[in-house]
Amino acid sequence: MIGVIGGGAWGTALAQVAAQRSAVLLWAREEAVVEGINAGHENALFLPGCALDPAIRATGDLAELAACDLLLVVAPAQHVGAVLAAAPVGRIPLVLCAKGIEAGSKRLIGEVARAVHPDAPIAVLSGPTFAHEVAGGMPTAVTLACEDPALGEALAARLAVPHFRTYATTDVIGAEIGGAVKNVLAIGCGVVEGAGLGQNARAALIARGFAEMTRFGLARGARAETLAGLSGLGDLVLTCSSTSSRNFSLGVGLGRGESAATLLADRRTVAEGAFTAPVLHDAARDAGVDMPITEAVCRLLDGAAVGDVIGDLLARPLKGEVG
Ligand SMILES: NC(=O)c1ccc[n+]([C@@H]2O[C@H](COP(=O)([O-])OP(=O)(O)OC[C@H]3O[C@@H](n4cnc5c(N)ncnc54)[C@H](O)[C@@H]3O)[C@@H](O)[C@H]2O)c1
Ligand SMILES: O=P(O)(O)OC[C@H](O)CO
Structure with a gap:
């Protein structure tokens, strides 16, 4: 099962893509988002008007993510450290999807994640991706960066669907x-x-x-x-x-x-x-x-x-x- 950490527009759009090929559990901070997705299959707060795959299940309990074998981290950059610190990650691979640099520490998000979960393999997903277009099934291509080329190619293959193409690279810092x-x-x-x-x-x-x-x-x-x-x-x-x-x-x-x-x-x-x-x-x-x-x-x-x-x-x- 793929876990998505963050129920904003981008986490919701990525859950919609992942649900085409996998069971998906999405953690959202807002109760209204969890209820809206589970009861009405819509994230009216952050991605209104998009009918979500009924197979996407939402939760407000980070502990439930322990059941996943892959986690997409989609909290805003300034909150990734705090959210990851509370998540049961261990050795589950993390695909980091936030775009930013942490204020104060000046760390890139990969460095933030490695400091909190040193045993988790890290990848970065980034590219030209307006969430509403991705969620609506429009053609999109992204970079999937991972220092371990075999894992990177496996993740790129796992996350791709026909309208969402992933291009693998080992250049995490560049992405x-x-x-x-x-x-x-x-x-x-x-x-x-x-x-x-x-x-x-x-x-x-x-x-x-x-x-x-x-x-x-x-x-x-x-x-x-x-x-x-x-x-x-x-x-x-x-x-x-x-x-x-x-x-x-x-x-x-x-x-x-x-x-x-x-x-x-x-x-x-x-x-x-x-x-x-x-x-x-x-x-x-x-x-x-x-x-x-x-x-x-x-x-x-x-x-x-x-x-x-x-x-x-x-x-x-x-x-x-x-x-
Ligand atoms: N929206 C897009 O089209 C898009 C596309 C690619 C990448 N991204 C990146 O994804 C990341 C998330 O953006 P988004 O567009 O999904 O968010 P959003 O603007 O749709 O929603 C805001 C998000 O911030 C979260 N949030 C607010 N305060 C928080 C806190 N204290 N702790 C943890 N979470 C908190 C909310 O729960 C919500 O998930 C950003 O780094 C953004 O650059 C966004
Ligand atoms: O709405 P923005 O400016 O956060 O851009 C969203 C995505 O990063 C576009 O790729």
């Missing part, structure tokens, strides 16, 4: 960094949209943002081809082009001059980039990597005026395109 950094850059692209700065600026931000992602990723041991793949460039393009992205939408609000505090207040859904941006900025400084767009997003989240931040970005000394 993690792409997913974390793209959320920050998506906020920046949203700002460009909200401030009406035009399509040229958005394309420039995607390309220069990808250069930032690559610099940081290579400094942390990622492989360039992973960063240019589904979990990096693929997801960057998706989230930088659509208001279906919570991160892009947050940026649109910032670009219109609304404050981050107002935009983030009382949110039920997560915009991971808002939490990752400051810790990514710190981690980049530690690694000696220049990330001007990430720095600009941090300033905007801290309340700096859009005109000032864009003016400073454009006023930087000219440099070569590579390097």
Whole structure:
């Protein structure tokens, strides 16, 4: 049986995919989500309007996950450590599906999981994946990263269904960094949209943002081809082009001059980039990597005026395109 830890939009969509081939037990934090899935086969809080496979069973009791032989970890990045610490994992393989970096510790989610459950094999699933499209059966492709190639290929085969293709790699760090950094850059692209700065600026931000992602990723041991793949460039393009992205939408609000505090207040859904941006900025400084767009997003989240931040970005000394 496949266990899913997290009953947000993405955990629910992944449960829907997994249910095509396996029994699925989904742990959700909210009682209303557990009841809604078990009684009405719908997650009205986080994925409304999607008729779920009746074979998906939900629970509010983490202990029940001990019966699973594979766990998909889909809590928001800042909560993965706490949720995993309370889960009966032991040696059950963990597929990490959150996109972010833990604030304070500056750890990638794989490092967080390994610290709590050192005996559990770790994999990362990431890529361009709006939950509502995946849950609706629309064609989607993801990266499945695992340092053990045999386990990675077995997990990729187990989680794939015809509309959900998994591409295996051994580059776990690359998959993690792409997913974390793209959320920050998506906020920046949203700002460009909200401030009406035009399509040229958005394309420039995607390309220069990808250069930032690559610099940081290579400094942390990622492989360039992973960063240019589904979990990096693929997801960057998706989230930088659509208001279906919570991160892009947050940026649109910032670009219109609304404050981050107002935009983030009382949110039920997560915009991971808002939490990752400051810790990514710190981690980049530690690694000696220049990330001007990430720095600009941090300033905007801290309340700096859009005109000032864009003016400073454009006023930087000219440099070569590579390097
Ligand atoms: N939604 C997507 O399309 C999508 C796609 C791929 C990856 N992801 C990633 O999946 C992760 C989960 O996002 P989502 O979209 O499923 O969430 P969501 O925005 O739909 O829902 C918020 C989730 O946060 C959980 N939560 C809130 N406070 C919590 C706490 N204190 N402890 C534990 N959990 C808490 C809620 O229970 C809920 O599951 C994120 O890292 C996100 O980047 C999302
Ligand atoms: O809505 P976002 O910005 O969290 O993006 C969701 C997924 O990460 C897209 O791949």
